[in-house]
Amino acid sequence: MSSPSMTLFHSPTSPFVRKVMVLLHETGQLDRVALQEVQLSPTSPSAAVNAQNPAGKIPALRLADGSVLHDSRVILDYLDQQHVGDPLIPLQGPARWRRLTLASLADAMLDAAILIRYETFLRPEEKRWDDWLTAQQEKIERALAQLEAEAIAELACHFDIAAIGVACALGYLDFRQPESNWRQRYPQLADWYAEVSQRPSLLATQPPV
Numbered sequence: 533m534s535s536p537s538m539t540l541f542h543s544p545t546s547p548f549v550r551k552v553m554v555l556l557h558e559t560g561q562l563d564r565v566a567l568q569e570v571q572l573s574p575t576s577p578s579a580a581v582n583a584q585n586p587a588g589k590i591p592a593l594r595l596a597d598g599s600v601l602h603d604s605r606v607i608l609d610y611l612d613q614q615h616v617g618d619p620l621i622p623l624q625g626p627a628r629w630r631r632l633t634l635a636s637l638a639d640a641m642l643d644a645a646i647l648i649r650y651e652t653f654l655r656p657e658e659k660r661w662d663d664w665l666t667a668q669q670e671k672i673e674r675a676l677a678q679l680e681a682e683a684i685a686e687l688a689c690h691f692d693i694a695a696i697g698v699a700c701a702l703g704y705l706d707f708r709q710p711e712s713n714w715r716q717r718y719p720q721l722a723d724w725y726a727e728v729s730q731r732p733s734l735l736a737t738q739p740p741v
């Protein structure tokens with residue numbers, strides 16, 4: 533086994549990092565990437581990450597030549613072009629735009645869920661803004677409703693970029709919003725997730741309890 537040629541700035545609780553890890557598992561590339569653990573938040577940034585990604589966010593992926601890729605969408609696209617199996621991002625045609633749009637919807641759920649996390653965990657209680665929190669939660673709810681109504685068959689047909697994104701988003705809801713009971717409101721999504729969450733790539737990348 534050769535030594536890793538790339539370095540991923542990593543945290544086990546980041547759902548965006550998890551997407552990258554799931555793709556590495558699914559495409560057999562785990563041994564190509566060394567993990568550099570970092571702890572960060574918007575109010576306690578990581579100097580190591582800032583030096584690689586001015587946005588101060590993870591994931592960031594340093595390549596063998598020293599160049600750095602971010603954000604998760606770019607990293608997934610890059611890594612999907614580095615293996616010989618079937619691509620997890622369709623190369624062209626309507627499938628490409630549809631699967632990327634579903635993946636983007638999953639990212640939007642994550643953006644909202646992370647903003648909620650920062651608002652409730654980082655921001656001092658007297659400065660919290662309930663209407664803003666509700667608006668973020670509504671984004672998640674609308675996305676879940678659309679996935680339930682329109683995308684179950686598409687998610688079930690292929691574990692690709694769209695499925696990775698949605699699975700990581702649902703996993704993050706379970707991790708940070710365990711009281712949300714989304715399974716009751718979206719039973720088809722719940723059935724799909726129950727099945728895919730048994731994949732080795734998702735089992736191996738679960739956030740810590």
Ligand SMILES: N[C@@H](CCC(=O)N[C@@H](CS)C(=O)NCC(=O)O)C(=O)O
Nearest residue numbers: 546547548573574589590591603604
């Ligand atoms: N759009 C980015 C979002 C990444 C992101 O929000 N990462 C969080 C950790 S889950 C982060 O680094 N937060 C630190 C900050 O916002 O300063 C991506 O897809 O990679």
